[in-house]
């Protein structure tokens with residue numbers, strides 16, 4: 082008998098070793114050739130920007146041209162797509178890439194979405210060479226303006242820094258510098274400042290152009306495109322922020338368009354608005370991996386791995402990937418520590434819900450559901466109902482409690498109320514039923530203990546599954562789950578004492 | 593600090609040296625090795641247990657009748673016949689749930705053990721509830737067992753707060769391995785379940801006399817409600833108790849079981865039920881590690897003995 086245990090254990094142990102070796106090899110491979118990292122942070126490199134164009138048709142033929150961003154020093158385009166129902170889409174490559182959308186006349190408000198995915202172009206950062214542009218045209222200005230312009234330029238001579246920087250500084254002085262006020266007598270917009278600065282630069286024979294783009298900030302909605310001035314100085318195009326005069330593209334600025342024209346030209350439409358929203362894609366770094374795999378000639382192996390799946394499926398798999406670890410924790414808590422919980426996997430499901438609700442509001446709303454549910458269940462037990470109708474009634478209680486909490490939560494905009502719906506209804510009903518039965522049969526103390534133990538288990542599981550690092554690793558290096566599988570199986574042969582048995586049986590030893 | 597810890601915690605080594613059986617080892621080395629799953633129904637269903645017991649001439653409360661379907665519930669008075677006292681219980685119940693003990697009736701009013709009077713309709717309703725699974729695990733449909741009442745011997749009256757004390761015997765490969773008596777307390781609500789707060793008194797396997805006692809896993813010597821000295825407890829007809837345990841092995845083929853035995857003042861020890869996953873608190877009640885005892889049986893006890901010979905062997909202190 083003992084021999085048999087040993088041989089089962091031996092086989093499992095060998096399997097465990099093999100799985101560790103496989104996981105280690107594959108991890109090495111992924112890190113080395115696919116550029117995977119152990120830190121989830123690396124996944125911040127991919128952004129998706131959505132440009133929302135809306136306008137009212139005037140009743141004529143519609144033509145919309147959209148300027149699209151191009152690969153730059155900082156960013157490379159991974160993918161782009163357009164949603165414009167009923168439009169004919171053409172690509173025009175004439176200098177900068179443009180999308181031309183045409184359609185017959187329409188009459189209701191039009192919404193067009195252009196989406197582009199970019200990633201940090203680490204390989205080329207700062208390495209591209211710029212071609213020397215032609216000398217700028219001398220601007221057409223009247224004499225008075227030229228005189229003022231000369232004076233402004235004279236002013237800059239005493240200042241430090243690049244010419245555009247100094248000019249921006251002067252134009253932005255508050256209250257406005259008298260020279261600036263007379264050069265630009267009316268209300269000054271960013272566009273006008275940009276134009277003025279370009280004129281002055283042209284007088285000084287410095288080529289320049291306007292740049293429009295979007296600053297990448299996660300979760301930003303309804304951005305307008307930002308404006309910057311780019312000038313060819315010291316053999317390079319350099320970008321200057323019109324607001325601050327600071328030189329250089331901020332690391333998170335994506336250029337959509339260079340030059341004077343609008344980002345979007347609309348013929349046959351009016352009242353147009355253009356808004357940007359920026360989203361950091363959660364797992365798209367694996368698209369990058371695909372990109373790199375292609376470069377590294379590993380495409381065949383890569384295609385078979387989950388990372389070549391569409392994003393949505395990847396997200397589901399990412400969510401599933403952390404479960405085995407949660408299961409391992411449950412096994413350890415039950416069979417090694419010896420905590421008795423309600424149902425084997427109930428605590429894990431609670432933990433999963435907590436991830437969605439956030440810890441504090443999740444715990445509060447869980448407790449509220451449990452307490453109200455048990456009170457109602459207490460009334461039920463007087464009626465002596467049969468099991469199936471009784472548990473069904475509890476399920477309905479839970480639904481009603483969740484609805485009430487959601488409505489109350491909405492009214493007073495409390496997150497706590499809103500998080501109620503994330504708990505699985507049936508599981509909540511079973512917890513209430515189990516706790517009530519234990520309460521009736523074994524007393525309040527036993528019932529409370531069971532609930533507390535289950536919650537402790539849920540919290541421990543939560544701490545693990547909510548950790549970004551851990552989730553990243555179980556997903557990116559999914560082979561770890563084989564290791565976990567054999568660990569769980571090995572624990573199935575663990576015949577040693579549970580931690581809590583050390584105190585339970587202590588009287589036996591201490592006499 | 594360390595001293596305090598070492599007071600409430602034993603080291604695995606200490607437990608091992610004392611032959612304490614842990615839950616994991618119980619499940620892995622004993623239950624899953626000695627108890628074939630297909631045999632579980634023999635102990636999980638009281639009708640089957642009872643029929644088998646009668647075939648093997650194990651003393652058990654006589655079966656008066658069973659009710660399988662709702663439409664048979666109205667036959668209850670016919671089934672009872674001339675019986676003035678009887679017990680109604682779910683065939684697959686546990687923890688004492690759904691047990692109705694009737695001590696007197698006139699076909700309309702029924703008096704329960706606690707003296708409460710209920711009507712025929714309430715009895716009918718109770719049977720109906722059992723049938724539809726109110727008391728069985730997971731709400732499965734169940735059968736109703738109607739059996740003769742046990743007239744409990746009064747010798748334990750001082751040792752138990754209400755309720756009926758029973759003797760639990762762990763039987764390993766047919767050998768009674770460890771025994772204890774379970775005594776109801778106020779805390780356990782008159783029920784003899786240790787986890788509900790009943791007192792467990794470990795009994796010397798060869799004499800049936802008290803060795804040691806626990807309440808909620810903590811040692812005690814005096815019954816918390818009756819103040820009886822638990823160490824005075826001695827179970828009469830000890831051999832007959834062990835005989836039941838030993839025969840239960842032949843009857844079920846399960847190598848590791850717990851037999852629950854009550855003492856009838858006229859008919860002697862009677863088997864109430866068998867359990868294929870008996871708990872481990874019995875070790876604390878005895879102050880002896882179970883693994884040590886089981887190992888000893890594995891190593892030194894002869895095989896191929898019949899039930900009587902096994903009991904002889906045990907009573908003789910593990911020798912011939």
Ligand SMILES: Nc1ncnc2c1ncn2[C@@H]1O[C@H](COP(=O)(O)OP(=O)(O)O)[C@@H](O)[C@H]1O
Pocket residue numbers: 653679685686687688689691693739740741742743755756758784852864865
């Ligand atoms: N035939 C009987 N006569 C008197 N009391 C009984 C009888 N059967 C059961 N009881 C009482 O019910 C309790 C539980 O019975 P048992 O058969 O062990 O059911 P369970 O499986 O629910 O524990 C016993 O300890 C005893 O007090």
Ligand SMILES: [Mg+2]
Pocket residue numbers: 687688852865
């Ligand atoms: Mg019982």
